[in-house]
Amino acid sequence: MAEPAERAYYRFVVLFFNCMLTFGSYFCFDIPSVLQQQFQGNLTCVNSTLGNGTECVEGLGMTPQEYNLLYAIYAWTNAVVVIMAGFLIDKLGNRFGVFLFSFLCVLGSSIFALGSHFKGSPYLLPLMLTGRLLFGSGNGSLTIVQNRITAFWFRGKELALAFGLTLAFSRLGSVLNFFLTQRFEAQYGMQWTLWGGTLLCVLGFLSAITVSVLDKVGMKQLGLDGAIQEESRKVRVQDVRLLSLRYWLLVFTIMFFYNGIFPFIADASKFIQDKYEGYSQKQAAYIAGAVYDSSLVLSAAVGILIDYVGLRGVFAVLCAVCTLPVFGLLAFTFVPPLISTIWLGITYSFAAASMWPSIPLVVPRSTLGTAMGLATSVQMIGIGLCNLIVGEILGEKNSDVKIPLWRWQRMMIFMLANTIGCIITSTVLNIIDRREGGTLNKMTKRSAVQDSEVQTDREALITSEEETGERDNSNINT
Template sequence: MAVAAERAYYRFVVLFFNCLLTFGSYFCFDIPSVLQEQFQGNLTCPNGTQHNDTGHNGTLDCVEGLGMTPAEYNLLYAIYAWTNALVVVVAGFLIDKLGNRFGVFVFSLLTVLGSSIFALGSHFKGTPYLLPMMLTGRLLFGSGNGSLTIVQNRITAFWFKGKELALAFGLTLSFSRLGSVLNFFFTQQFESHFGIQWTLWGGTLLCVLGFISAITVSMLDKVGMKQLGLDGVIQQESKKVRVQDVRRLPLRYWLLVLTIMFFYNGVFPFVADASKFIQDKYSGYSQQAAAYIAGAVYDSSLVLSAAVGILIDYVGLRGVFAVGCAVLTLPVFALLAFTFVPPLVSTIWLGITYSFAAASMWPSIPLVVPQATLGTAMGLATSVQMIGIGLSNLIVGHILGTKSSELKIPLWRWQQMMIFMLANTIACIVTSVSLNVVDRKQGGTLNRTTKRSPVEHEERQPADVAPLLSSEPGNDGSVN
């Protein structure tokens, strides 16, 4: 009789709590995007606070807020990205050495601490302590959230490798994006009733939900691995992981990492400033309406990710989808830069390409590296991604200006920002095409591997990644 951990329902229970790990943290991550005007608003208004709920472009009104400049605001995103870039490599290696349970506990706790300090910093507006405290909060939050995503992906890859891998990755993305979507829908309304401080504390409370989920998924993972008799095996494989193995990661992995970085360089910095951009360029949008439209990027991802994951599990073609996503993203930034086509068209369009990109790129990493070193590989991939995003946030902040943005930012500055997004997308096309060329020369694993051909994949994989575990080339440490 099969043990519970061998049944399909068990891995989907693990997946459910694994999905909840990042629900609250993704909600918190983009709160500044929704409340950009409050973050950059005046410390006081002559006639009291005036929120942008008139249905007109409200950037000309006085909005009471924290008094940040555009550069300081974008620094909140840049510090998050840089922290990820520095921490996730070490975090990924530690997860490989010490296990998933160590990772989910420590990193989910960091998201709670970081969001708490970020919320506390908002109480010091008008003082020199505001920016340092909020940056410290984002630093700790970034240390936890980026690393927590690595653990989440590692757990998903362990329980679903050779099964519904892209579907599982798609569902984790959907749950994460559900947090982002709810943020774009409700945060502005909540802030208008309760103020920015209580809004930020509400986000912290959702991070506590993630910490509770971390404890639950840790227990399920421990029980399941013991029932499968793999707990000791994984620990033995973890002992073989060395820092020097990074030098032996295959070329396909690095091309995949660069493809991910350039694609996300166009998505995340755009979403961070999208609400302000919509109000500045297009007439007739309130702050709340602009937030809804900016959030459509994540709405599309929320709706499509699971279905796209199922599709990719059955047809493969991950490399082809990566190229297609990059090519089809080019018109998005062109429309935003040079036309007045309704912005909702562009944000939905970007959300669709983002859904296919996330479901094809990230689940490709477990296909080219072994399970025992997956944390390190995911950490490196996240690090490179966040270095790119951090630099992009800085460049965008410089393009948009360093003075207070209570008045509209000139259209030519927004056009320069979109041209920068276009440049990143073109670079993504180049790296994704190169990825397909190399993959084809090395057996076509990314495009040929499907749910219906797990045996074929397992036969090819050891040769591809053997140098990473040179002491026992044939063992990838996976459950299959």
């Protein structure tokens, strides 16, 4: 009689709890974006309106620079930790990793929520930055463990479906944050809202315990307990010299594209309220969240399309070109912002499906883990720097509730500049790729994709700790 672990239902139970590992943490990540008005609100509101006639919002009194630093420190932490996390998990095992990194998410979100109780004191910003640092250390690395567990249980089975579902659950957390957080804050206040996010991270920690038990029991039933250590190669500094020009062009293409996505999302809710008439905070949060809504709906279908037709390099250029009008509309017109955010979500979906899976095609398999780690680090460093620059553009010491329109226009021009940088690097990438055989843009038939690219991806996911984490972490942060 077959053991439970050998049956299909068992691996899908593992998958469910594995998906829940990051649902809460991705909900938590963008809470500041929805509550930007409260984070930058006045410490006290004696009158309901300010001197310039705008509504007074009571909050933490952060400047735009301090607010954007919350996102910058998260990105910088990821840039360092995701490279080391794969090696640590490889040495100490999945179960150790899932406990450590889910606990860091709980600890970081707790300190972040605790910091909100110190408004008006010098302890507020250090506590909240410490919380984001610990939270970033856990959240990015937790994805590595999540992907590794998925790769084992669905190897040779429904692997693409399983990875799609883990990605969808993370994005679902982001989407629900934009729909629910403002309403919850209006009823219960900011402090309880942040503690509610911590509670969702606790749910992730309980899921970590469950998936660890299921994984351990399943390994014993399959006779693999103690022998399932995957072969993974240690990252060596000298491997960097083996990476080609095409690889570095691809890395900077990714960096420039995402420089225009996440810094915008971080400030989108406040931007919509400041520029457009008649939008409440809740409505603005819904519209900002449409970027995630679009990618949530389209990511699986777009991935199947690109796997089928190839043309990854062409899609990379088209994504950047099609993103240009988005920031142009936001900066210089009063076209309803929902059009722009949905549009951005569509190009975001195509970018995630075309750029990151191109890396295994332009580097030797022996250096793939190093390549994925470096690409993620460069991406996160770029996002972190852009968050700081955006904070400077919006006003270093400007704590007014409403930011002047000319500052928002400068921010959108900065987003445009990054998108133009993406167009330049992706165009040069296609030229170099064509000279070197046109690997990125080869048309592929379905059978060819299944026999080569999909199998390569499976082998990469299963045999390299770093590849597993970095690839799908990028697609999510993607």
